[in-house]
Amino acid sequence: MNDRIKLARQIAWLAAGFAAVMAVLLIANYIQTRINDPIDNKTIPALVKRLSAAPEDETIKEEIRAFDLMARKAYFTSQWQLRTGSYLMFLGLIVSILAVRYILSEKSKLNEIDRLKEAGELDKLIAQKWVMYVGAGLILLASVSGFLSYNALDSYTVDESTSGDSQKTVGQEPPPEIQQAALMTDTTTARQTPAVGDPVQLPAKDTTQVKAVAVPALPSKNQLRANFPYFRGAEGTGIAYQKNVPEEWNGSAGTNILWKVKIPKPGFSTPIIWGNQLFVTGADAQSRVVYCYDRRNGKLIWEADADSIEGSPATAPKVTSDTGLAAPTMATDGRAVFAIFATGDLLALDMNGKRLWGRNLGIPDNHYGHSSSLIIFKDKLLVQFDTNRAGKLIGIDSQTGKTAWETQRSSKISWSSPILITNGTRTELILTSNPTVAAYNPQTGKELWSLACLSGEVGPSAGFGEGLVFAANEYAKLVAIKPGDTPEIVWEADEFLPEVSSPLAVNGLLYIATSYGAFACYDAKTGAKLWSEEFGDSFYSSPVYVEGKVYLTDTSGKTRIIKATRDYQPVGTVELGEKSVCSPIFMDGRAYLRGMNNLYCIGTK
């Protein structure tokens, strides 16, 4: 009997020791994996970054593959060690426990517990006391936790309602300028205090130094194309009709930088150009401003504040830092320039900076900030005004600022901008949103067709080419739609989807730039993927086609120039020297690109 117990004891110790060793090894493995996590390998991203600078470098690619394989091996080896170690440790524990149980059963039949001395009634009284203590303690703990916790959701609601209900609007107490303006203007305007939503005609703050090229009549198609009047060009589709555009620049070194100016206020709107004037917006919590630069030398010609507008909120609405208050791009028809801000303030200025009218469309209930850009069709300024409360497309008389029509949209809030397409003999305005891609008559606002095919928070605008409308959104899909009264999806794909950047369709090709740095080219007619490249940095700006090439700027400020061909033919990569989320625009052999802080004019020195 003693021999058996002795043997069992030895087995128990041995097995326990073995389990302890395995436990130590497992802990060591765990710590090692935490310190050098193969999945979080720092080398590979660094190599990928190098590769993005030299995409054709096969040596770097091989290095990445080698490191990738090594990391995978390390990971799976670690997994194997963990699993095997666990098996062995558990086995050791089981053997040890069984041996101990055997010893106990051999030693004595009765495995009695160590009992405490009974105290009868006293035990119960002590137990009652402790139950009460613990109960009271739990109530106290829960109360304190409740008091100390912060309900961000309620606070968020309160903030919003406060901004909506108690914000002091200009309309409640018109400032002297408005009252004076009302007296100065014609009797129609002057006879009543302006109501919310109606345009207020005011003199411009700055009417000096005007050197404007104004056209009295509506601009022709060619005039529009000769300039850069809207977000993404004359139709809003990302096609520029310019020649001799630069292919080489470096913002840091100053290479081919003709001028560079710091834009006083921040904004993510892309500049627009008419003649020699370049317009751009900037805004902060204090004010919203339109800047007009001489595009030839970067001189600020005039600037105009979007202030004293009826219904404008006294404090700026809550917006996210990556959208800001000046995300929408302006629009111009050569007779006036128009700007909209996240406050809902819509402003019309003549080419000399004199305010034609200003009105507030209502504070957009938009959790990132209003960012849809403006576009003009004939005499109508077209505003996509999708908010969390309702979606609508507004047609505004560009001269008077009065609402010509308003079309309610059944879609959810979106951040995309309108584009104009020619479908047969008619011009259609296209809007993308969740869930519809819809076409409207830009003159009357009547919905021509719509197709439910998108989802999520739609930021990218539509593309158009080969008679097809292209719409896409990240986590949704990419669709090619044959427009018409009964629209149909010609093809769809979901491998490369943009989050912010809009599709570009040109020369039978469709380009998609994603926020994770991929750039893909499809056959626009069939949807066949022709090529894709990984560049590393995010693409927020949209690709622009000009003179047979596609220009695409990533968030780091690098612009990839690629030949618009079916195979991937890079022309070059140029650096702005600062971050950017804007697309380059072109005029007279020059490119203009807005960085986070500065506006650059690029050309041949």
Added chain:
Amino acid sequence: MRIVKKIFFLMLLAFSTLQGFALEAQQRFPKPEFANGYEQPATTAPSPRALLLEYLDLFVLLAALSLVTWLVVKKRSRKGVFWTSVFSLLYFGFYREGCICSIGSIQNIVLGMVDSSYTIPLTALVFFLLPLAFSLFFGRTFCAGVCPLGAIQDLVILKPIELPKWLQKVLGLIPYLYLGLAVLFVATKSEFIICRYDPFVGFFRFEAPFHMLMLGLLFLAAGIFVARPYCRFFCPYGVLLGWMSKFSSRHMTITPAACIQCKLCANSCPFGAINEPVVETGKRLKNVNRLIAYFVLLPLWMAFGGWAGSMMHVPLSQYNKTVYLSEQLIAHPELKNDQKNIDIRTFLTSGKTTEQLFAEARDIRHQFYIGGWLLGGFMGLVIGTSLIRLSTFRRREDWEPDKTNCLSCARCMDYCPVKKEGVIEGGT
């Protein structure tokens, strides 16, 4: 020694079987950073467990419950109970990897009650009801020999000690709280916390987060001295089983005949689940007054508890993914651009707007507010009734199992020298 060999052989068999079932391929590593001609294989979902095998689980449950009940109530065999529990550990624990499990089935049942679109699986329903039904008639025989969590803890009871009564009472409140929280989290469709924080499932599957493995080891280490700590002081299903068992008409008895007051049974029970004979002590009037006071206090406990529970609605709701994500997005709007954040990606894929997400989060938080009142009120009721039970007096002549807490492990019967009517082991 033969027994040890048998156990050893069974363990080896279990391990080799497990290795065969282990899934090697894991989709955890990110995809290659750039195109290299490699075709990513299509993701495949594991096929559901065959219906026949599900029925097998039900059959094994019924068979094991019947067997262990027979062994406890009729055969009075501790050895039989022990080996049944070893079998259950191997089958429900290591082979079925701790799922399906009666403890976790509480959550399926609650979800089925609050979500009309959710159909309670037959196995979950049976796993929930069958042990309760057996408990209602025969006591907690499920705990004795069928529950794998109980079995693994039972194996390591090597040097049991008795905890002071007040500590047992205080720790005994935890399962009620755990049950209440589990119901609250399921009712708000937040989390299956019983499954997530199952300390032993990591052993059964040989895969668990490090901290859960450590927690499991801690339970087992504590279980060497404090017998079955999870069963007694955490198990939410044990609360329901206890309620059923309290009314069981054919609960096991310690002795098959008259008790000889030898106290061996009390010394053998590692769970402190045997009540000693009592006569009323102290002043009767004082005892009655205390009891009346506790009855008066009961609604106050519930009211204060409910209020305190409602105060917890903000911190508790932060464990809900929708609420958590919403608060994260409010605090850090730039997170929306974080491509690596799986929650953000899931939300974006859902097609919802942020405003919808926030509205959902507010609804869920309100549900937690209501649930907090109910949970707090329930805990107040538990505390109040615990106090009442502690101040009531019931005359007891013999050593008897505490039907609520007795796990029917049959140790006491094994130790009881009275083997049948009039026959005392070792006596004449």
